Amino acid sequence: MKRSEPVKIIGAGPAGLAAAINLAKNGCRVIVYEKNPDVGMRFHNDFQGLENWTTEDDVLDFLLSMSIDIDFYCKPVYGGLLYGPSESATIHSDQPLFYLVKRGSAPDTLDNSLKRQALDSGVSIEFNTAVPSGEGDVIATGPRKPDMFAVGIVFDTDIADTAVIVLNNEIAPKGYAYLLTADGRGTLATVLYAHFDRCDQYLDKAVAAFRGILDFDLRNPARFSGFGNFFLRKSALEKGQRLVGEAAGFQDFLFGFGIRYAVTSGYLAAKSIIEDIDYDHLWKLRFSNQLKMSARNRRLYEMFGNFAYNSLVKKTFASGNPRRLWQRFYNTSFRGILRDNRMKEEAACDTTLLPGH
Numbered sequence: 001m002k003r004s005e006p007v008k009i010i011g012a013g014p015a016g017l018a019a020a021i022n023l024a025k026n027g028c029r030v031i032v033y034e035k036n037p038d039v040g041m042r043f044h045n046d047f048q049g050l051e052n053w054t055t056e057d058d059v060l061d062f063l064l065s066m067s068i069d070i071d072f073y074c075k076p077v078y079g080g081l082l083y084g085p086s087e088s089a090t091i092h093s094d095q096p097l098f099y100l101v102k103r104g105s106a107p108d109t110l111d112n113s114l115k116r117q118a119l120d121s122g123v124s125i126e127f128n129t130a131v132p133s134g135e136g137d138v139i140a141t142g143p144r145k146p147d148m149f150a151v152g153i154v155f156d157t158d159i160a161d162t163a164v165i166v167l168n169n170e171i172a173p174k175g176y177a178y179l180l181t182a183d184g185r186g187t188l189a190t191v192l193y194a195h196f197d198r199c200d201q202y203l204d205k206a207v208a209a210f211r212g213i214l215d216f217d218l219r220n221p222a223r224f225s226g227f228g229n230f231f232l233r234k235s236a237l238e239k240g241q242r243l244v245g246e247a248a249g250f251q252d253f254l255f256g257f258g259i260r261y262a263v264t265s266g267y268l269a270a271k272s273i274i275e276d277i278d279y280d281h282l283w284k285l286r287f288s289n290q291l292k293m294s295a296r297n298r299r300l301y302e303m304f305g306n307f308a309y310n311s312l313v314k315k316t317f318a319s320g321n322p323r324r325l326w327q328r329f330y331n332t333s334f335r336g337i338l339r340d341n342r343m344k345e346e347a348a349c350d351t352t353l354l355p356g357h
Ligand SMILES: Cc1cc2nc3c(=O)[nH]c(=O)nc-3n(C[C@H](O)[C@H](O)[C@H](O)COP(=O)(O)OP(=O)(O)OC[C@H]3O[C@@H](n4cnc5c(N)ncnc54)[C@H](O)[C@@H]3O)c2cc1C
Pocket: 010, 011, 012, 013, 014, 015, 016, 033, 034, 035, 036, 039, 040, 041, 042, 047, 048, 049, 050, 051, 129, 130, 131, 132, 133, 140, 141, 142, 143, 150, 151, 225, 226, 227, 228, 244, 245, 246, 247, 251, 256, 257, 258, 259, 260, 262
């Protein structure tokens, strides 16, 4: 499709930049407007996980198929430690469970890489430009209100690379806490789905919990916080504007893995403009069911509380293939998975999951 006017994209996060890169590579003129002086300013060069379980294909191939080059810090994680309130497990996968990426403005972050790729493709980015609502062709402005609140610290450390996840309402109400370390850097955070006003107490408890699990040094800590927004919608079109990423509520309800949804929806918005296809049709076909299942499983996860957390730990360990099991949580009801596998679980969970626990 030939447009004489440039496509205007509001927001230079993964969703907006994925749309921009794909439009520009297909011959469109594109201007991205970003309210901050640089990309990634919502983040703190903290580690995030690019999940690699919702599709059979590796997520890096998935990104390449959407014209995104992998020239950012990206480290495969094959396993780690998983703790529930009274269960714990060492998990391992033959394929990466997720890739560690950095989010922020530093040169090796995902955000900065997408900026470079967009500029190299001929995209113009106007920083320090907050665009009022109602303007623009693609709206990629990120979350509007907090459904989830994360608080954490980034720090220097000498500990070996590790990934530890804790599911426990005492530390992360209805959410989870994580410790990710690699190449001398660490990120420790607690992700809350309730009691946001007590985030500092929960962060203190998370630090204590991880120190109880591992002995690690924590130097030059810097605190950060952020929030996530997710909601189900019938249409991601508003008065002709295409909403992408978290601005559209596209976010994994279960655990808040939103990067993939952001990039995918940005790519699909670009495709809908280039090929003149209905955007709603494209995103619904690609991930509407997965989104709905993650919403349903979040409700069940919250309802079953500690039982669900312990079951998830036991089931992940017993499955022998965590990637395959977690994929099912985005395609099948949590309740169904627990019921289907009860026999298998009973046999496998006779063993102690972690030495000493
Ligand atoms: C602490 C934390 C940890 C997370 N961890 C993970 C993880 O491990 N894995 C994962 O997949 N996801 C994770 N997420 C979620 C993920 O970061 C987001 O889903 C993803 O960044 C959404 O991308 P986006 O492009 O939609 O929005 P954003 O990344 O928020 O980008 C939106 C951009 O729009 C700009 N903007 C906003 N309003 C305007 C305006 N009016 N005019 C111009 N510009 C504007 C903003 O400044 C921003 O740069 C985490 C989120 C948080 C807060």
